[in-house]
Amino acid sequence: xxxxxxxxxxxxxxxxxxxxxxxxxxxxxxxxxxxxxxxxxxxxxxxxxxxxxxxxxxxxxxxxxxxxxxxxxxxxxxxxxxxxxxxxxxxxxxxxxxxxxxxxxxxxxxxxxxxxxxxxxxxxxxxxxxxxxxxxxxxxxxxxxxxxxxxxxxxxxxxxxxxxxxxxxxxxxxxxxxxxxxxxxxxxxxxxxxxxxxxxxxxxxxxxxxxxxxxxxxxxxxxxxxxxxxxxxxxxxxxxxxxxxxxxxxxxxxxxxxxxxxxxxxxxxxxxxxxxxxxxxxxxxxxxxxx
Amino acid sequence: xxxxxxxxxxxxxxxxxxxxxxxxxxxxxxxxxxxxxxxxxxxxxxxxxxxxxxxxxxxxxxxxxxxxxxxxxxxxxxxxxxxxxxxxxxxxxxxxxxxxxxxxxxxxxxxxxxxxxxxxxxxxxxxxxxxxxxxxxxxxxxxxxxxxxxxxxxxxxxxxxxxxxxxxxxxxxxxxxxxxxxxxxxxxxxxxxxxxxxxxxxxxxxxxxxxxxxxxxxxxxxxxxxxxxxxxxxxxxxxxxxxxxxxxxxxxxxxxxxxxxxxxxxxxxxxxxxxxxxxxxxxxxxxxxxxxxxxxxxxxxxxxxxxxxxxxxxx
Numbered sequence: 001x002x003x004x005x006x007x008x009x010x011x012x013x014x015x016x017x018x019x020x021x022x023x024x025x026x027x028x029x030x031x032x033x034x035x036x037x038x039x040x041x042x043x044x045x046x047x048x049x050x051x052x053x054x055x056x057x058x059x060x061x062x063x064x065x066x067x068x069x070x071x072x073x074x075x076x077x078x079x080x081x082x083x084x085x086x087x088x089x090x091x092x093x094x095x096x097x098x099x100x101x102x103x104x105x106x107x108x109x110x111x112x113x114x115x116x117x118x119x120x121x122x123x124x125x126x127x128x129x130x131x132x133x134x135x136x137x138x139x140x141x142x143x144x145x146x147x148x149x150x151x152x153x154x155x156x157x158x159x160x161x162x163x164x165x166x167x168x169x170x171x172x173x174x175x176x177x178x179x180x181x182x183x184x185x186x187x188x189x190x191x192x193x194x195x196x197x198x199x200x201x202x203x204x205x206x207x208x209x210x211x212x213x214x215x216x217x218x219x220x221x222x223x224x225x226x227x228x229x230x231x232x233x234x235x236x237x238x239x240x241x242x243x244x245x246x247x248x249x250x251x252x253x254x255x256x257x258x259x260x261x262x263x264x265x266x267x268x269x270x271x272x273x274x275x276x277x278x279x280x281x282x283x284x285x286x287x288x289x290x291x
Numbered sequence: 292x293x294x295x296x297x298x299x300x301x302x303x304x305x306x307x308x309x310x311x312x313x314x315x316x317x318x319x320x321x322x323x324x325x326x327x328x329x330x331x332x333x334x335x336x337x338x339x340x341x342x343x344x345x346x347x348x349x350x351x352x353x354x355x356x357x358x359x360x361x362x363x364x365x366x367x368x369x370x371x372x373x374x375x376x377x378x379x380x381x382x383x384x385x386x387x388x389x390x391x392x393x394x395x396x397x398x399x400x401x402x403x404x405x406x407x408x409x410x411x412x413x414x415x416x417x418x419x420x421x422x423x424x425x426x427x428x429x430x431x432x433x434x435x436x437x438x439x440x441x442x443x444x445x446x447x448x449x450x451x452x453x454x455x456x457x458x459x460x461x462x463x464x465x466x467x468x469x470x471x472x473x474x475x476x477x478x479x480x481x482x483x484x485x486x487x488x489x490x491x492x493x494x495x496x497x498x499x500x501x502x503x504x505x506x507x508x509x510x511x512x513x514x515x516x517x518x519x520x521x522x523x524x525x526x527x528x529x530x531x532x533x534x535x536x537x538x539x540x541x542x543x544x545x546x547x548x549x550x551x552x553x554x555x556x557x558x559x560x561x562x563x564x565x566x567x568x569x570x571x572x573x574x575x576x577x578x579x580x581x582x583x584x585x586x587x588x589x590x591x592x593x594x595x596x597x598x599x600x601x602x603x604x605x606x
Contacts, residue, residue: 033401039401039404039405041404041405041408086587090586090587090590096590098347098400098401099341099345099346099347099400100541100586100590102347102401102404103347103537103541103582103586104583104586104587106349106533106534106537106582107534107538107579107580107582107583107586110530110534110575110578110579110582111576111579111580111583114572114576114579115576117572118572118573118576222530225408225412225530226412228405228408229408229409229412232405232409233409236405267416267419267420268416268420270416271412271413271416271417274409274410274412274413275413277405277406277409278395278406278409278410278413281394281395281398281402281405281406282394282395285398285402
């Protein structure tokens with residue numbers, strides 16, 4: 001059964017590489033949804049926006065998409081600040097976030113998607129990189145560079161976010177917002193300001209994850225909504241507001257998708273994340289590492 | 292007006308409209324009006340859960356498609372007539388809503404919202420991979436050759452049926468709004484914990500309103516395969532159904548049955564106009580922008596303006 005062992009090993013490696021990338025996509029949701037309680041279902045729209053910015057610059061000037069995305073991440077940060085301000089003034093302050101706030105983000109998601117369709121059409125876009133076609137082989141197992149490079153940068157980003165949240169003063173303030181906003185107010189800290197910056201950080205990670213996405217696969221405006229379930233599945237599966245949980249959830253999901261597409265066919269893979277999400281919500285809503 | 296009187300009036304208005312408009316010589320009218328009516332049903336149905344209970348359903352397209360594909364299934368299996376599809380599609384969508392509600396309504400409202408979105412994608416993939424109902428290629432559902440009631444073409448019938456179903460949806464929504472059940476739902480919307488403490492059986496009410504809402508959405512979809520005689524997954528599961536069924540109640544006003552009706556007729560007609568004169572992508576952009584504008588600037592919608600105006604006049 002030599003062949004099936006190779007198949008299995010390949011599925012595991014592909015799943016892990018994919019999982020690392022999923023962690024990068026979901027870490028922003030872990031911050032905004034898990035810690036700040038802002039249900040940003042437009043998160044995938046910003047990922048796709050990041051993909052398109054990386055695509056434009058790569059297409060025009062030939063720069064590496066991941067470098068581009070890191071360079072433009074301050075813009076995403078600003079966008080996140082503005083978005084949170086609107087959200088706070090219009091919904092959170094009035095206590096209307098549960099219904100109208102959700103509808104607001106849904107509208108943002110939809111507008112971004114349609115605007116991208118109007119500008120770029122519905123064709124799939126891709127980028128050219130030096131490592132895009134390179135594949136390492138070790139003992140019958142493939143390591144395609146178009147997965148390995150985003151995986152490594154993803155890991156660096158996720159671990160960076162985790163260190164930032166646990167080691168810095170501001171990061172701990174974010175964790176404090178997640179726990180008790182009133183107590184934070186009593187300490188003389190403005191929770192709105194903390195949430196604004198943390199939300200901006202989450203949007204910035206979405207922009208960078210967009211570059212990973214377009215390195216891994218061709219991108220079209222409508223694929224964003226397929227990732228809504230994915231990022232929330234990872235966030236909920238791992239346990240709300242835990243970055244390590246997100247990482248774990250992302251690997252579980254990556255492996256599950258990789259096995260599904262290897263043994264049942266790739267057309268079923270997108271259903272895995274949603275199935276896992278529904279199952280988690282039904283049977284263990286606090287997630288794997290939930291508090 | 293009591294429920295029975297309102298039901299009689301609504302039905303009479305629907306039948307009268309169906310009869311009078313048959314005189315319109317332009318076939319395009321029926322195609323456009325069908326779509327607007329479809330949105331009236333979807334928006335009214337969405338509002339039963341969204342507006343009355345305060346739970347966001349992003350999966351309107353899923354329940355709409357359940358209705359549509361149930362019709363396709365019964366057509367393929369038994370060549371069943373439209374009426375069978377309507378009844379079966381409504382029931383199946385209601386059961387799907389019951390299941391989804393049972394699994395997720397115990398949790399916070401956002402989980403239901405996310406799960407409803409998830410359901411739409413899972414069902415889409417399921418239908419794409421299910422060859423019996425056409426898979427990704429789509430399925431043909433032939434319109435019967437002889438149209439009942441002496442109507443000239445099948446689209447005229449579909450339009451009349453949709454009109455009656457829209458009236459039915461409005462009657463159901465209004466009945467719920469004015470009942471004890473509706474007051475329970477409003478209590479959940481305003482403060483679920485307080486409602487639970489005051490003895491409102493919140494979970495039961497939520498599950499019931501989800502079921503009714505989803506069943507009506509399914510009903511809206513049952514005529515859809517006959518509309519173009521052809522159906523394929525990406526049009527049946529189109530995100531525009533989800534967006535429209537949220538945007539229309541928000542724009543019209545979510546507190547009463549009239550809001551979604553006004554929103555759907557206005558926004559639906561504007562979209563038909565833009566679709567013909569400009570393009571369908573622009574018309575989706577307009578819906579999205581209007582949704583965001585209304586939700587941020589006029590959270591109570593058009594009916595909110597009307598109420599404010601009435602109050603000012605009364606003073």
